[in-house]
Amino acid sequence: MLEIKNLHAGINGKEILKGINLTVNKGEVHAIMGPNGSGKSTLSSVLVGNPAFKVTEGEVIYQGKNLLELSPEDRSREGIFLSFQYPVEIPGVSMVNFMRAAVNEHHKYKGLPPVSATDFLKLMREKRSIVELDNKLAGRSVNEGFSGGEKKRNEIFQMAMLEPILAILDETDSGLDIDSLRIVATGVNKLRTPENATIVITHYQRLLDYIKPDVVHVLYNGRIIKTAGPELALELEKKGYDWLKTEAEE
Amino acid sequence: MKAEQQYIDLFTQYEDLIRQHSSAVLNAPRKQALEDFERLGFPSVKGEDYKYTDVGQAFAFNYGINLKRIDIPVNPYDVFRCDVPHLSTSLYFVVNDTFYEKRLPNVDLPEGVYIGGLKTFTELYPDVAERYYGKATSSNKDGIIALNTMLAQDGFVVYVPRDIVVKRPIQLIQIFRSDVDTMANRRVLVIMEPHSQAKLLVCDHSIDDVKFISTEVIEVFAGEGAFFDYYDLEESTESTTRFTSLHVKQEASSNVLVNGITLNNGLSRNNYYIELNGEYAESTLCGMSILDREQQVDTYTHITHAAPHCTSNELFKNVLNDHSTGVFSGRILVKEGAEKTAAFQSNRNLCATRESRMYSKPQLEIYADDVKCSHGMTTGQIDEAALFYLQSRGIPQEEARMMLSIAFTADVVDNIRLDGLKERLHNLVEKRFRGELAHCAGCRGCQ
Secondary structure, X not given: OEEEEEEEEEEOOEEEEEEEEEEEOOOOEEEEEOOOOOOHHHHHHHHHOOOOEEEEEEEXXXXXXXXXXXXXXXXXXXXXXXXXXXXXXXXXXXXXXXXXXXXXXXXXXXXXXXXXXXXXXXXXXXXXXXXXXXXXXXXXXXXXXXXXHHHHHHHHHHHHHHOOXXXXXXXXXXXXXXXXXXXXXXXXXXXXXXXXXEEEEEXXXXXXXXXXXXXXXXXXXXXXXXXXXXXXXXXXXXXXOHHHHHHHHO | OHHHHHHHHHHHHHHHHHHHOOOHHHHOOHHHHHHHHHHHOOOOOOOHHHOOOOHHHHHHOOOEOOOOOOOOOOOHHHHOOOOOOOOOOEEEEEEOOEEOOOOOOOOOOOOXXXXXXXXXXXXXXXXXXXXXXXXXXXXXXXXXXXXXXXHOOOOEEEEEOOOOEOOOOEEEEEEEOOOOOEEEEEEEEEEEOOOOEEEEEEEEEEOOOOOEEEEEEEEEEEOOOOEEEEEEEEEOOOOEEEEEEEEEEEOXXXXXXXXXXXXXXXXXXXXXXXXXXXXXXXXXXXXXXXEOOOOEEEEEEEEEEOOOXXXXXXXXXXXXXXXXXXXXXXXXXXXXXXXXXEEXXXXXXXXXXXXXXXXXEEEEEEOOOOEEEEEEEEEEOOOHHHHHHHHOOOOOHHHHHHHHHHHXXXXXHHOOOOHHHHHHHHHHHHHHHOOOOOOOOHHHHHO
């Protein structure tokens, strides 16, 4: 589904990703872990086409297409979704209008007719319940005045609405209390199918107790320095990252 | 004095004609107005208040004025069907600067209420008219007001006696209709006696592509405990220039809302003078403009707190595209003794292109000790993070930009206290951003 080959990228002329290689197949959950500043968020930003980041080398093949040539909106319509680490507040744009616009753009791309008002509200209701998001929040402006937990739940709600093929969760657990964490993780698990895949970017093992990864990668200094099964996450939890850093530097 | 001279000559030559086609109350201040105009002239770009709008140049052109009050062959009811869903209004028309008397709306107005032409009003109620006409402002205030007072022959009046509530919103459509370049000198007089209530929506339209220029003086008297809403919607053309001067005098516990929205125009200079003269009076003054091409809106506001315990809230927003220009100059004056004043001013602007220009100048002048005042100004671009967020959900960049521009102006529209109008304006603003209102659509655009 996704193949990243020797990806180099940076911001403001500073190279952050220094040759990433990663393959994700459908049905899989990959966890990308690593200390602060290792390039985790840069990787997710590059995958969704954030214009602040420049790719200098390498390629990304997604569903047989050259992903890096697609605009951010086309990547979304092709089924890529990023749950933002810091969801943006947009005063004056209501969640309803935002989601209606997004869903209809996805429909248009697939050659489907726009969704009717009643069907849309039904869809909203149904997907909202997945992350126990209050009806009142759905009527408000995008993320405006939402608590940290509400913002993250709102991300997963949007994911439920858009039904992505590849979901990237960027530090979705940060700033979450234990109840919100459970709700968010349960939501993500409900959305899993044998046809889609998930990349979970996280600092801690905590989220992985709820969302079970098939593969765990450790990103350090712009490179993946170790790839193993889910047991790696537990090991990191116990031993920290230092032993890997030493290993990598040797 | 080049631009001024043609108006002085015109007045001197046609004074009798002007008087003949007007009324005694309107004629009374003309002489003084001429003197004031000769002395003041048009405001100069060298002065601080008109730095960005060349008034003399705007008036230098040779416009026709309908001094003889010749009937304009237009039936406004044919041109406009402003049948707004959820907003049924009592609809009146001013064609250029003449009140359209031929067909008036079929409404049962509460007893004593007068809504209609200014000339007729001054003839029917000369005492009331004399007490209020030209009393919220004066021709010695600035040259454009003086010129308007010299030449105005008719206008529109809302007169609501004490304790009366006019439930049905009043709508005045002022249209420019002419085959030749034309000037209109418009007046609106609103008299709200104590504890009366009314809402007025004024829509400015131009239905021909010739050059138009208007001067307009709007006077609003809000008596003790009166409630009044004034919505001003300009949807004219690039070849339309307008100079409006709104003067509101508020007595104790009165509540006045002014919301001026420019959806399409050429050059507009809108002056707002609000005086809070009685305790616990409340004023909301807001407005917005959506500008592109070479359009310009120059907003000047002056709120005077002359009594204690009054509140004013001011919010102006501009969205600027292409080579457009926005100006905001907002002055708040808190006079000595106006303790417990609460005055808030905010001006926010979105410059979507490098070539667009926004000039903003807030001014606070406070001579009382116990007051709460604030002002804030920002001018910036579309928030890139928000833009990317919308795009990352599949919304095309152009669409996302539009959504953010619409959102930017949403709070000004939300200030509207008439639900049907609020809805309609949200809709119109969206159409404007989508380029569906590129030309004045008349009120057909409102449907």
